[in-house]
Amino acid sequence: MIYVVFVEPETPGNIGFLARTMKNFGLSDMVLINPCQLENESYYQAMHAREVVRNAKVYNSIPEFLEAEKIDFTVGTTGEAGGSYNLPRIAVTPDKFAENLNLTGKMALLFGREGNGLSNDEIELCDVIVTIPTHEDYPIMNITHAAAIVLYEIFKKKKSYPREELEEASKVEKDGLIGTMDDIVEKLGYPEHKSKNASLVFRRIIGRAFISGREAHTLKGTLRRINERLLEK
Amino acid sequence: MIYVVFVEPETPGNIGFLARTMKNFGLSDMVLINPCQLENESYYQAMHAREVVRNAKVYNSIPEFLEAEKIDFTVGTTGEAGGSYNLPRIAVTPDKFAENLNLTGKMALLFGREGNGLSNDEIELCDVIVTIPTHEDYPIMNITHAAAIVLYEIFKKKKSYPREELEEASKVEKDGLIGTMDDIVEKLGYPEHKSKNASLVFRRIIGRAFISGREAHTLKGTLRRINERLLEK
CATH class of the missing domain: 1.10.8 (Helicase, Ruva Protein; domain 3)
Structure with a gap:
């Protein structure tokens, strides 16, 4: 089971974009941590994935969510992967991540705020950090576009699951x-x-x-x- | 050289989202075919890729663009891949496409309208059709999210990574x-x-x-x- 967790979304439309991408890749369990107000735009951008937004669970903080849903495995995403001296942010690429994924138990995929991503404290809660290889001139992606790539890689690798x-x-x-x-x-x-x-x-x-x-x-x-x-x- | 071509964009913000994604993956040559009016939203969503929008070339039609820029290789994208009886829309996945890509000459990557994608006539102009594997319940992605995945796969296969x-x-x-x-x-x-x-x-x-x-x-x-x-x- 995969929860897609949007941490403190600031823009209502992005909640919709994320919901649509989730449904494109067969996922429906959305969690919103301390989100902005949902607006019409959230449902509009979701297009045919409005029910994903409607059924999203809301929590005040990541630890509260991890505890309440009994998450086994927490995955952070960052656009600022650690250089070799930033141990907490040393990350794997989405394809390597997906390759080694064994989908048993409950996994949470955390996507950070539009402006600031995940904080260092939040990153340290994670079992794995994933980052998308990008061009050095502009490494920071829009959060829902980054999510599309991560969910796509997981979807691609799913065929071989579960390896019991x-x-x-x-x-x-x-x-x-x-x-x-x-x-x-x-x-x-x-x-x-x-x-x-x-x-x-x-x-x-x-x-x-x-x-x-x-x-x-x-x-x-x-x-x-x-x-x-x-x-x- | 890779041109990223947005065919008849209808939503100004999407032009910005596409520009940002292009720059994230090291691309800057944007072409707009008969676009909607550019608005502030186009530049706002581009974030630090505003110059990609500013420098975009505009053409009235795809054939006019292909001719004027002397394109060697035209790639179509579709969310509606053909079954075996729809020859024009028989498609490869983005990773297979990228794997076999030989980046010499001028390539155009066509992304279709938000509502209707590329027409059959436009699809027939293409040398290759690419489609993203998605869940059958909701196969149609937002166009700029689909573009992010295609550009990511191309970028992955280029030499610029892994980052040292x-x-x-x-x-x-x-x-x-x-x-x-x-x-x-x-x-x-x-x-x-x-x-x-x-x-x-x-x-x-x-x-x-x-x-x-x-x-x-x-x-x-x-x-x-x-x-x-x-x-x-």
Whole structure:
């Protein structure tokens, strides 16, 4: 299940453009975070996807939404991909993202404000960051055009789904991995910013690798063992 | 050289949306065939691509444009791809199109009217027809969103990317990570088949996660530190 989440939309028409694009690619679960007022324009631009706008769920904040809908996997999108020194914004392209996608559980695709995109805090909530390769002269796309490309790539790759034998690890399993790695990192005597980076990189790798339940189990065993050995010291 | 041709645009804002998308993907040669009046909205939606709108060439008809600009290769786009009995509209997907594209000479990419797309006569002028795979419930996209996807696929296949700062970690870097993890696993006192599994899972995750050079560097630091701490024991 894929939720398409528009974070603080500012322009009523864009809600409609996004709804239409969603329906073009077979998606109908729209979420609006603290949106502007819906207007006629929102329904007009949706054309034959008006029911997507009408059925959109509204939340006040991203964490509230993630909690209420029990989201397993959160995907951020950004037009400002990190350079190599901006770890939180290191991103994959939409085709690489789609290629590795295993659609089990509930996924949220976050699209940011028209003006400012997603904040750093919001980006850090995400398991994976996706960015569209664009020309350096003008890298920032209109948000609904960017969404069209991401949804298109996911739609293209869907034919091969679901790959049942490769069932993805659940959010609980992945959170367990991340938590254990955090414990390990804590024991390494790093200054705070370094341990934060180390944890973030691990989380992103887990997010991007679409690991199976079986793999998560094996890795958890290894991490737990490492953690214990470090304790004994 | 690629001309992006908007045939009889009806909505001033759409000219701006198309111009912005063009610049996002490094294109600047816009042609308008018998367009509506340009309005402030055309320039406003173009954002930082206003000069693309300003420099657009205007023609009365497609044949007049093809002749005047000496176009070598004409590409039509349609939301209504032909079944096998509608020969003129038999179409390729944007990725297949881009894959086989040979960018020499002058190419024109035609995008049709917002309401009706390209007519059969116009479609017959084209050397290739491109259509975007969409969901059967609502196959017709907004024209500028469809254009974004086609321009994106063309851009993807060009050499200008991946952007260097987001370069994927090299094989050497990844092998370094895997080697360090192997060293760690060796110190955990696992029976052989278990340590083999642990190493394999880690290698697979690294392989699937498309980690950047920077991320590899951070993770390598963490693993090395873990490895040293385990040694000290």
